[in-house]
Amino acid sequence: MIRAIVTDIEGTTSDISFVHNVLFPYARERLAGFVREHQHEESIQTTLADLRREIDEPEADIERLTEVLFNFMDQDRKSTALKALQGLIWRDGYVNGDFTGHLYADVLPAFKAWRQQGAALYVYSSGSVNAQKLLFGYSDEGDVTSLFSGYFDTHVGAKRDVQSYRNIAAQIGKPTGELLFLSDIRQELDAAQQAGWHTVQLIRGDADTESVHHQVNRFDEITLEQFSS
Ligand SMILES: CSCCC(=O)C(=O)COP(=O)(O)O
Numbered sequence: 001m002i003r004a005i006v007t008d009i010e011g012t013t014s015d016i017s018f019v020h021n022v023l024f025p026y027a028r029e030r031l032a033g034f035v036r037e038h039q040h041e042e043s044i045q046t047t048l049a050d051l052r053r054e055i056d057e058p059e060a061d062i063e064r065l066t067e068v069l070f071n072f073m074d075q076d077r078k079s080t081a082l083k084a085l086q087g088l089i090w091r092d093g094y095v096n097g098d099f100t101g102h103l104y105a106d107v108l109p110a111f112k113a114w115r116q117q118g119a120a121l122y123v124y125s126s127g128s129v130n131a132q133k134l135l136f137g138y139s140d141e142g143d144v145t146s147l148f149s150g151y152f153d154t155h156v157g158a159k160r161d162v163q164s165y166r167n168i169a170a171q172i173g174k175p176t177g178e179l180l181f182l183s184d185i186r187q188e189l190d191a192a193q194q195a196g197w198h199t200v201q202l203i204r205g206d207a208d209t210e211s212v213h214h215q216v217n218r219f220d221e222i223t224l225e226q227f228s229s
């Protein structure tokens with residue numbers, strides 16, 4: 001039986017175009033100014049030190065780090081430091097009402113049904129935990145964060161690494177056979193499956209004919225009974 005469901009965000013609960021056409025440009029326009037203005041704050045210094053370590057350039061100055069961050073955004077690189085900064089910048093956009101976190105219409109009813117059936121809900125995204133809480137806290141459907149038991153980001157590891165799913169299972173404290181991972185990306189599901197998890201692939205747009213995972217178009221096509229042994 002499934003005791004916990006861990007969901008991806010981009011392409012799974014939320015439209016990729018919301019992330020790429022709303023969130024990413026909002027952060028991009030403000031990133032240089034944000035780093036310049038906040039560079040002396042302790043938490044930002046820690047993030048910039050993480051970035052220097054990531055690029056193995058211990059002496060990199062603010063101009064160089066900003067250049068690197070722009071390169072990372074161009075590549076959609078899932079850098080933990082970039083993701084931390086994006087999350088901090090997005091806060092203003094949510095709080096000022098510039099945008100709300102997109103949720104597909106089928107997501108919230110399914111979350112509520114699964115909670116009623118006794119499954120705990122978690123999020124795993126490359127976006128920082130802070131960014132995840134903002135998206136669900138200021139979602140199209142209001143603040144839905146009370147549904148979640150926890151959040152995971154790249155501090156547990158990259159989404160295509162098998163070890164990340166072992167780390168998440170250890171933190172949730174349940175055997176992997178009781179865990180279900182939902183994502184649109186085949187390689188993420190492959191990693192979860194190799195760690196012993198159940199998997200379902202969300203196909204919100206183009207078909208993925210190379211996938212071995214059970215595929216659905218909407219959350220209401222997923223029934224937890226289908227995973228009973
Ligand atoms: C928390 S919403 C923003 C998600 C994000 O920044 C991102 O890069 C999505 O990456 P993922 O690996 O979760 O598809």
Ligand SMILES: [Mg+2]
Nearest residue numbers: 008010011184
């Ligand atoms: Mg995704």
